[in-house]
Amino acid sequence: MMVTAFSPRPEPYEVARVTSTAAELLEVLWGRATTAPVSASQLRVLLVLEHERGINLRTLADLLASTPPSTSRLCDRLQAAGFVERAESPADRREVRLHLSSRGRAFLVDLRARRERTLxxxxxxxxxxxxxxLREGLEAFCDAVDAQIRDDVRPSGSGSRTA
Incomplete structure (x- = not known):
């Protein structure tokens, strides 16, 4: 597969096109290795919980662009499989905080190792x-994506999400 050549100072749309192609190729490459016993949606939950320790259900649903009931069902299945743990919030006993279990962490470590061998x-x-x-560019890209995700879930005029 040929990827479009860039000008010396590529425009964001040119880089976006090539990045999109690279992401699709990674999906094909990683599709060869199973993520069982979790689905793609459940994997997204695990990845968010790894980075957002103790997140509440509503904030997780916002990050996933999903509804709280759908997100709750995903978490129920992950908890039943031993990948997620729920705990009462120390600040409000009505609020449930979500955490990766040790089994969930081990699963992500193994999945990443398999993906890294493929890469x-x-x-x-x-x-x-x-x-x-590529490494230098991807490090900058990851930083920019992380900042974008954090900005997207932060309500206007607030430093953090507490819902």
């Missing part, structure tokens, strides 16, 4: 200088 085989085919440039 390593591809990256070994690239020249070292291109790999270094």
């Amino acid at each position: 390593q085989a591809v990256l070994e085919q690239m020249p070292a200088a291109k790999r270094a440039a």
